[in-house]
Amino acid sequence: MSQDIQAKIAQLTAELNEYNYQYYVLANPVISDYEFDIKLKELERLEKEYPQYRDPNSPTLKVGGDITSKFNTVKHRWPMLSLSNTYSEQELRDFDLRVQKAIGHPVDYVCELKFDGISISLTYEKGKLTQAVTRGDGMQGDEVTQNVKTIRNIPHQLKQGDYPDLFEIRGEIFMHKAAFLRLNKEREENGEQTYANPRNFTAGTIKLQDSSEVAKRPLDCFLYFLYMDNRNKLFSTHWESLQKVKEWGFPVSEHTKLCSSIDEVLEFIHYWDQARHKLSFEIDGIVIKVNEYPYQEELGFTAKSPRWATSFKFKAEQVETTLLSVSYQVGRTGAVTPVANLKPVPLAGTTVKRASLHNANEIARLDLHEGDSVFVEKGGEIIPKIIAANPEKRKPDAKPIVYPTHCPECNTPLIRQEGEAVHYCPNENGCKPQIVGKVQHFIGRKMMDIQGLGDETIETFYRLGLVRHISDLYTLHHRREELVTIERFGQKSIDNLLKGIEDSKSKPFEKVLFALGIRHVGETVAKKLAQHFKSLDNLQAASIEEIASVQDIGIRIAESIHQYLHNTDNIAELNKLKSYGLQFHIEEKEVVRAGNSLEGKTFLISGVFADYSREQLTELIESHGGKMLSSISSKLNFLVAGDKMGPSKLVKAQKLNIPIISDQELLAMINKE
Known part of the structure; x- marks a missing residue:
């Protein structure tokens, strides 16, 4: 049972x-928001x-996606966390109750369109836009300043005002529906790939x-949100800051409301x-x-999102x-995914022709028959999904959809392995x-990360018999005469891909291990194993049991690796890849720390500080060996x-006799070293 859970x-x-x-990276959603949220929950x-x-x-601790390699990577001064979300009014009321319990009384909310x-x-210095950064993984993002400067309602230079010398303001870049339809039509007429929705078009553009x-x-x-040092000295509320940034010249949605109760929030929704x-x-x-x-x-905050905000x-x-x-697609791991082909129908602004069915269990659950009338939903208005069949419209002689055996x-x-929903083709080679x-x-x-190679090129190489195994990539430099005969594949393209292949030999062991495509071995598992x-x-040389003993690996993953x-x-x-010079051992790096004066001590930060942000204090504590806790308990050494x-918090800390110190006393503890 525990193995199945793992x-x-x-x-x-x-x-x-x-x-x-x-x-987040490819701007190509393959699952609806709703379906993603259900799996995440x-x-x-x-x-x-x-x-x-x-x-x-x-991913329950993860914000956003990863960083593309095309732009400079910039660390966020204040993390760009995502929001928790719900589709349930009761869960929204539960959120309100948690807030009231923590604060001790009802609070006001600001409602904004999502x-x-x-x-x-956006970062402004002395009123001038100096940097624009995407969310990325929440800790760091792509610097896209020049692209953002083309957006007409984002000011490059603010007029005279009472804004601070340095601040960040955050928001959402989007495309209006009419512009999306017009541009997509132009792409279609030009024979270019169209986008599924305005969000994808926006991500692709930026x-x-x-x-x-x-x-x-x-x-x-x-x-819609302002960050700056000592923000609380200028504003006591989010609503005040929204009114002020409007005065400074920033575009703020008019469809925003200050609500004094959860009932007013629900009316707005x-x-x-x-x-x-x-x-x-x-x-x-x-x-x-x-x-x-x-x-x-x-x-x-939690590790992923603020506790003071949510989205409905x-x-x-x-x-x-x-x-x-129903057609069936075979993936790189051999997983066979069924896809429903539908009579085209307009839904949420697009024409739906296909929908994912995921696996045999889903087909059985829906009790699908040939020619069925089906209900289709577009969760998140991106990827359609069949919700149910309509048996009342089913033809008497309709045959059930039967999942293939071959x-x-x-x-x-x-x-089909025990405990798994997916069917696999074992003929991997x-x-x-x-x-x-x-x-x-x-x-x-x-x-x-082999530069100069793409999915279409790999398809072509396979068709021509140049690449049938991963190791064949490292023999292509001997086959230059064959490469030059490929249509639209010039000397410069060949030089780029051969250089990319040569450069890949320096990639660390954990990357190589992930790249091999071993079933159940993702990026994190590869790092742990390396x-x-x-x-x-x-x-x-390790046994299944020895592999499974590594933290968070387990028997099922260990069996697959072994x-x-x-x-x-x-x-x-x-052995071929080893002979070609790929890295199959790890190079360990020494970790350098600022000091050890807080070693073995635990801390929790609460309140507002005149000289430091909470993030700066957290960084100080952790860099000197201290550990942060998320709540007050007997395990806490200092508040x-x-x-x-x-x-x-004050009452609970006093009850547990936990020492309460100021930021200056914390600095004194650090400086004792």
């Missing part, structure tokens, strides 16, 4: 990390019940390398659930923020259409989609208290 957690973790990568529930199996880099675009953080091209696409922006269709841009919900800054400070997401629209057929690509009998998919995975940015075993030879590393074909492939600290 495997399920590993599966959900891998799936959600891949969805995050597709959404299932993972949160399992991790809460079985914390020993949680991946330290679980724009369906991409988050941006990541263009040529800002003159960005300027040709009309983007818009609303700004009910209104916009209907009125959103009249807007010129897409929204997918409402953001609710505690208005008072001291209360925001008191409520604090609108449910997706539904239509009824006809199921024409691979649709190579006709190998499919297998003879099934085209698996071979091509593995090589495409290997060259990917997060893996070996750090624990130090080399591929040590990993190959099986891969002891397969005759894989051993031959690994660092500032102005406007919540009375409930």
Whole structure:
């Protein structure tokens, strides 16, 4: 039972990390917001019940996606966390009760539209826009200043005003629906790939390398949150800051409301659930923020999101259409995914022709028959999903949809491992989609990051017989004569890809291990294995039990690794890669710390400080060996208290006899060293 739970957690973790990568990095969502949220909540529930199996880099702790390699990477001065969300009014009332319990009385909320675009953080110095950074992974993002400067309603230089010398203001960049339809039509007429929705078009635009091209696409922006040192000295509430940034010349949505109760918040939500269709841009919900800054400070943050804000997401629209057929796609791991082909039907502003069915269990759950009339939902207004069939319209002689027993690509009998929902084709070295998919995975940015190679090129190389194994990439420099005969593949392209292949030999062991595409071995598992075993030879020599003993690995993952590393074909492939100079051992780096004066001590920060932000104090504590806790308990050694600290924390700390110190006393402890 515990192995099944561990495997399920590993599966959900891998799936959600891949969805995050597709959404934030590639701007190509492959799952609806609603479906993503359901899977994320299932993972949160399992991790809460079985914390020993949680991946330290679980998507439940992750904000946004990863960083693209095309732009300068900039660390956020204040982390850009994502918001928790709900589709339930009762959960929203529960949020209100938690806030009231923590603060001790009812609070005011600011309600804002949840724009369906991409988050941006703008830095102004002496009134001048100096930097624009995307959310990225929440800790650091892509610097896209020149592209953002093409957005007409974002000021480059503020007029004279009472703004501070340095501040950040955050918001959402989006595209109006009319502009999206016009631009998409132009792309279609020019034979270019169209975008699924305005959000994707916006993400694709803001990541263009040529800002003159960005300027040709009309983007818009609303700004909604201010960050600065000692913000509480200028404003006591979020609502005040919104009024002030309007005065400074920033675009702030007029559809924002200050509410004095959760009932007023729900009225606002009910209104916009209907009125959103009249807007010129897409929204997918409402953001609710505690208005008072001291209360925001008191409520604090989880690892992923603020406790003083949440979002209510609108449910997706539904239509009824006809199921024409079911086709099956084979992925790089051999997983076979069914896809429903539908009679085209308009839904949420686009024409729906296909919908994912995920696996055989889903087909059985829906009880799908040939030619069924089905209800389709577009969760998050991106990827359609069949919600149910309509048996009343089913033809009497309609045959049930039967999941195939053999691979649709190579006709190998499919297998389904115990505890897994997905069917696999085991013919990994003879099934085209698996071979091509593995090589495409290997060259990917997060893996070996081979510049000059793309998915289409790998398809071409496979078709021409140049690449049938990963190791074949490292023999291409001997086949230059064949490469030059490929259409639209010039000397410069060949030089670039051969240089990219040569450069990949310096990638660290953990990247190579991830790039191999071993089932259940994602980026985090690869890092843990590399750090624990130090080399591929040590990993190959380890037993299943020894591999499973590594923290957060477990039997199912260990079995998959052991099986891969002891397969005759894989051993031959690994030996070739070793001979070509790839890194199969780890280079350890020494960790340097500022000091050890707080070693073994635990801290919690509460309140507002005159000279430091809470983030700066946290960094000081951790860099000198201290550990941060998230709540007051007997395990806490010191409570660092500032102005406007919540009375409930003070009472609890006094009851447990926990020393309460100031920021200056903390500095004195550090300086004793």
